[in-house]
Amino acid sequence: MRDEDENRLSDYELHHWTQSLLIAGYVTTASQIGTGTAVLLHRRDLVEQVKADPELVPSTVEELLRTQIMGSSIGTLRYALTDIELSDGSVIKEGTSVLLSEESANMDETVFDDPFTIDIHRKENHHMTFGAGIHYCVGAALARMELQVATETLLRRFPDIRLAVPARDLPRGLGGFMEGFTAIPVTW
């Protein structure tokens, strides 16, 4: 009990962290596994390449993370504690609220060659899907491992898996914290 040992979490803290980890650690990865898989299955050419060479799984997962951000498209709100000079010389003034867009950063043509193309062979893939700086996702390594295991296992155990409906008919859950698909019917 917290009353007896100050190093233990209080009931409130325990509730808060359990809830945070369920959202930050489960919903995110579960949603990305679904969204990434749906995109992959829509691209049979990519599936065949990964099946022929499973060493492509990590770079495929990174490219799906770069292009399929499943969070709501609102972005992340930040507040400038001090003046921040950007690389183009413009300055974000202290006290300004800034809405960041990971999607836009991931499609920056000065960073990524041909950014709107899903290139599973992409070597330099410094995307922003896990954030950056002091709040960089603490679960990124775990998420990457889960996504790689899920992708590799799915294609190995169900080599003929394919979408059972046209990709454009996949039902989307919009407006929530995560905007993944609500169902991904498949056949194998």
Ligand code: HEM
């Ligand atoms: C595909 C899966 C995931 C994505 C896309 C993702 C994305 C992110 C992003 C963008 C942030 C930074 C938020 C900000 O800048 O305010 C973040 C933070 C965080 N993530 Fe993840 N995440 C994923 C999986 C996980 C997993 C598996 C865990 C834990 C097991 C986790 C735990 C956290 C925590 C605790 C933070 C807060 C870090 C801090 O504020 O210092 N995430 N995540």
